[in-house]
Amino acid sequence: xxxxxxxxxxxxxxxxxxxxxxxxxxxxxxxxxxxxxxxxxxxxxxxxxxxxxxxxxxxxxxxxxxxxxxxx
Amino acid sequence: xxxxxxxxxxxxxxxxxxxxxxxxxxxxxxxxxxxxxxxxxxxxxxxxxxxxxxxxxxxxxxxxxxxxxxxxxxxxxxxxxxxxxxxxxxxxxxxxxxxxxxxxxxxxxxxxxxxxxxxxxxxxxxxxxxxxxxxxxxxxxxxxxxxxxxxxxxxxxxxxxxxxxxxxxxxxxxxxxxxxxxxxxxxxxxxxxxxxxxxxxxxxxxxxxxxxxxxxxxxxxxxxxxxxxxxxxxxxxxxxxxxxxxxxxxxxxxxxxxxxxxxxxxxxxxxxxxxxxxxxxxxxxxxxxxxxxxxxxxxxxxxxxxxxxxxxxxxxxxxxxxxxxxxxxxxxxxxxxxxxxxxxxxxxxxxxxxxxxxxxxxxxxxxxxxxxxxxxxxxxxxxxxxxxxxxxxxxxxxxxxxxxxxxxxxxxxxxxxxxxxxxxxxxxxxxxxxxxxxxxxxxxxxxxxxxxxxxxxxxxxxxxxxxxxxxxxx
Numbered sequence: 001x002x003x004x005x006x007x008x009x010x011x012x013x014x015x016x017x018x019x020x021x022x023x024x025x026x027x028x029x030x031x032x033x034x035x036x037x038x039x040x041x042x043x044x045x046x047x048x049x050x051x052x053x054x055x056x057x058x059x060x061x062x063x064x065x066x067x068x069x070x071x072x
Numbered sequence: 073x074x075x076x077x078x079x080x081x082x083x084x085x086x087x088x089x090x091x092x093x094x095x096x097x098x099x100x101x102x103x104x105x106x107x108x109x110x111x112x113x114x115x116x117x118x119x120x121x122x123x124x125x126x127x128x129x130x131x132x133x134x135x136x137x138x139x140x141x142x143x144x145x146x147x148x149x150x151x152x153x154x155x156x157x158x159x160x161x162x163x164x165x166x167x168x169x170x171x172x173x174x175x176x177x178x179x180x181x182x183x184x185x186x187x188x189x190x191x192x193x194x195x196x197x198x199x200x201x202x203x204x205x206x207x208x209x210x211x212x213x214x215x216x217x218x219x220x221x222x223x224x225x226x227x228x229x230x231x232x233x234x235x236x237x238x239x240x241x242x243x244x245x246x247x248x249x250x251x252x253x254x255x256x257x258x259x260x261x262x263x264x265x266x267x268x269x270x271x272x273x274x275x276x277x278x279x280x281x282x283x284x285x286x287x288x289x290x291x292x293x294x295x296x297x298x299x300x301x302x303x304x305x306x307x308x309x310x311x312x313x314x315x316x317x318x319x320x321x322x323x324x325x326x327x328x329x330x331x332x333x334x335x336x337x338x339x340x341x342x343x344x345x346x347x348x349x350x351x352x353x354x355x356x357x358x359x360x361x362x363x364x365x366x367x368x369x370x371x372x373x374x375x376x377x378x379x380x381x382x383x384x385x386x387x388x389x390x391x392x393x394x395x396x397x398x399x400x401x402x403x404x405x406x407x408x409x410x411x412x413x414x415x416x417x418x419x420x421x422x423x424x425x426x427x428x429x430x431x432x433x434x435x436x437x438x439x440x441x442x443x444x445x446x447x448x449x450x451x452x453x454x455x456x457x458x459x460x461x462x463x464x465x466x467x468x469x470x471x472x473x474x475x476x477x478x479x480x481x482x483x484x485x486x487x488x489x490x491x492x493x494x495x496x497x498x499x500x501x502x503x504x505x506x507x508x509x510x511x512x513x514x515x516x517x518x519x520x521x522x523x524x525x526x527x528x529x530x531x532x533x534x535x536x537x538x539x540x541x542x543x544x545x546x
Binding site: 014018021022023025026028029033034037038040041043044045046047048049050051 | 362364365367368369371372375386387393398401402403404405406408409410414417418421424425469
């Protein structure tokens with residue numbers, strides 16, 4: 001059932017100025033941990049962009065029941 | 073009442089205990105004393121509670137007894153002992169949120185909305201349960217899993233799930249922003265319900281990510297969960313009937329939800345499909361193409377809003393911020409650096425994802441989607457790593473992978489145990505429904521629970537000798 005092994009996060013480095021600002025607030029944060037955070041974020045952002053490009057927004061009336069909950 | 077008989081009370085469901093209360097077979101004091109004794113007997117192994125208030129629990133039980141004797145019946149939860157995750161305010165108790173930074177928190181002045189609803193329903197609050205720090209994570213240390221105390225109970229409502237699993241309370245309140253009700257429910261072999269986003273008032277609950285935060289009940293059976301949820305939403309009393317499922321259509325999105333899971337979990341999912349079909353349900357393959365994006369957008373919203381919630385402490389109270397755990401400090405400090413455009417894109421994509429889910433339900437006339445709740449069973453606390461899924465990822469990423477997509481859509485989701493793996497650890501399934509059809513969701517869940525034969529399955533911890541372990545210091 002399982003697919004071949006996949007690595008979920010790409011090795012990407014966070015820019016130095018971001019690392020500096022993060023460490024100003026959390027001096028214990030390591031470069032490695034910050035890189036890992038931003039690698040996960042980059043992967044998530046890329047996944048969200050697949051939605052942007054699909055353009056599959058439905059008619060608002062079609063999903064009215066699903067929107068009643070929205071409080072944002 | 074003898075100790076053995078009192079302990080046996082806790083093996084009953086809420087409905088059965090309630091029937092006994094009204095017949096006079098036992099009293100709320102009997103049930104509450106039994107629950108307190110169960111806490112005493114199990115706490116040394118599972119560390120599920122951060123606060124137990126025997127005095128107030130016994131006083132509330134005595135009051136419930138007086139009311140029931142006078143015929144003042146508040147409903148199914150009247151006289152039933154419950155727990156509450158330590159991010160909910162309970163008047164008179166501190167809300168420490170599992171964080172050393174809040175060790176000096178003063179007692180809350182008022183109950184959270186959900187606590188007041190259960191109190192109005194006559195529930196007896198025993199105390200507060202362990203949460204991952206500020207509900208941000210899936211480990212819930214120092215709580216442990218009743219099926220194997222060397223393993224984590226899941227999180228962030230880990231104490232609530234572990235306490236329910238051993239019968240130390242009949243229901244408990246939890247919160248679910250990325251899966252924090254369903255994840256520990258699955259890991260501990262109990263049920264959990266994440267209601268429709270926005271349906272329940274979160275006033276008095278410490279926020280994690282306000283666009284995703286949901287609160288709901290954890291209980292041992294589908295029916296107990298239904299009764300606890302009913303007390304929160306005040307829907308009319310109806311038994312969750314166990315008739316056949318010939319009018320039910322269930323979708324199975326194999327892609328994404330079965331791609332990287334422990335093989336036994338994939339097998340348990342197929343077994344659940346077979347059991348539902350044997351009950352008359354129609355189960356159809358329904359790919360959900362946006363599932364990965366749904367998970368991703370909820371992840372981004374969660375990280376940005378968590379940073380916003382804690383930003384003032386991080387910037388203005390460095391000494392207090394130093395009391396936060398390492399992982400959460402990083403999440404907050406780094407979360408501030410996520411671009412606003414990424415957050416706004418995630419919010420916009422959420423609308424599309426929600427539309428796509430509504431479309432999927434409409435197109436296939438679905439009543440529910442069936443998926444595993446977790447890609448693995450409970451992991452070791454000493455080395456919480458993910459194995460046997462064919463994918464290299466952190467436990468935090470792996471254990472929210474199958475739950476978080478439904479926080480993006482906001483739809484109601486019921487989690488229930490369906491099997492044990494070869495290590496005797498529970499496997500949980502999710503049934504994701506559509507707004508307004510919660511009763512049908514519980515009906516499907518109850519039928520599956522009965523088909524699996526789970527109602528009498530208990531963690532091995534309960535077979536340990538009933539000694540008198542020393543009280544865990546608080």
